[in-house]
Amino acid sequence: AQTVTQSxxxxxxxxxxxxxxxxxxxxxxSNYYLFWYKQPPSRQMILVIRQEAYKQQNxxxxxxxxxxxxAAKSFSLKISDSQxxxxxxxxxxxxxxxxGNQFYFGTGTSLTVIP
Amino acid sequence: DAGVTQxxxxxxxxxxxxxxxxxxxxxxxxxxxxxxxxxGQGPQFIxxxxxxxxxxxxxxxxxxxxxxxxxxxxxxxxxxxxxxxxALYLCASSLLRDPGxxxxxxxxxGTRLTVV
Numbered sequence: 001a002q003t004v005t006q007s008x009x010x011x012x013x014x015x016x017x018x019x020x021x022x023x024x025x026x027x028x029x030s031n032y033y034l035f036w037y038k039q040p041p042s043r044q045m046i047l048v049i050r051q052e053a054y055k056q057q058n059x060x061x062x063x064x065x066x067x068x069x070x071a072a073k074s075f076s077l078k079i080s081d082s083q084x085x086x087x088x089x090x091x092x093x094x095x096x097x098x099x100g101n102q103f104y105f106g107t108g109t110s111l112t113v114i115p
Numbered sequence: 116d117a118g119v120t121q122x123x124x125x126x127x128x129x130x131x132x133x134x135x136x137x138x139x140x141x142x143x144x145x146x147x148x149x150x151x152x153x154x155g156q157g158p159q160f161i162x163x164x165x166x167x168x169x170x171x172x173x174x175x176x177x178x179x180x181x182x183x184x185x186x187x188x189x190x191x192x193x194x195x196x197x198x199x200x201x202a203l204y205l206c207a208s209s210l211l212r213d214p215g216x217x218x219x220x221x222x223x224x225g226t227r228l229t230v231v
Contacts, residue, residue: 004157043203045158045222091157101171102148103220105157 002027002094006106013082014114020067021077021109023092029053031097034068036077039108040088048090051075053097079111087113119208119223127229128196134228136191140208141221146170147189149181152203152225164189165211193228201230 003026013019025034036048051059051068058066063083067076079086092106120139128134140147146165150158160173164183183189187208193200203225210219 042224043205043227044224045205045207047218047220050218093157101146101163102160102173103150103158105159107155107157 002029002096002104004092004094004104004106006092006109008109009107010110010112012112012114013079015082015084017082018078018080019082019111021079021090021092021111023075023077023106025073025075025092025094025104025106027073027094029096033095033097034066034075035093035095035103036064036066037091037093037105038086038088039091045091049077082113084113084115087111119206119221121204121206121223121226123226124224125227125229127231130196130198130230132196133192133194134196136193136204136206136226136228138189138191138206138208138223140187140189140206144208144210144221145187146209146211147183147187148207148209148220149189149191150205150207151175152205153199154202158205161191196230198230201228203227 005024032053034051038046038048049059049061049064063080065078089108091108094104118141122137148163149161152158161175162172163170167183178194180192205225206223207220
C-alpha cells in the first residue's frame, strides 16, 4: 500500500519570500511519480510540478522546485518569490509508474501568502 | 478546448436517499476517474472507467457505483446516503494510452454533496 504524509496542516509566508512544504511517503515500489497539486478556492486540482522517481535531478517549474530524497522517501516543495495567487491548499501525491491509474494524496497543507 | 465539467456544483440530500453526479471529460480524453475529498482530507480514489467498464476500484462500498457512456461522460451514483458521504466529489479525465504519467490528468471543480 502507498501512503503520503503531510505534517504541516497550515503555513504562511510573506509575499516575495520563500517557503518549503514537506511531504513524506511510503511505498515498496521502485518506480513511481510524485506530484504537488494546488487546490485554490475554485476547488479544481491544478498540477504544480511532477518528479519521476528514476530521475535524480530535482524537478523545477519557474518559481517552484522540489527536493526529492528517494532513500529518505521525502519530497518537499519550495516556492520562491511567493505571490498572493499562491494562496491555496497544496497536496502531495504519488502514482505508480507503469500501472499507475490512481493518485494517492496526502492530507494537504493550507498555504497563506501575506501581503 | 473544454476542460472537465461536473454537475451539479452543489447538492443537498437527505440520509437514505440516492444521488447521481455527472462528469463530462476533457475533449479527447477517454478515461474518467472519481475521487472523494472529505473536509480537511486529500482526495481518495473511488474508481476509474474506461470503455464503459470499471477498470479499478478503491476501498469504497458497493453503495458507490458508476457508469460511463459511449461519449466518455460518466456518472457516479451513491445509494443509501450516510452523513459520512458528505464531501467534495472530484472527477478527473485522462487518455488511457497516454496518461502522461500524471501530466495527462485534468480535474474538474467537483460537486459538493451535503447529506443531512
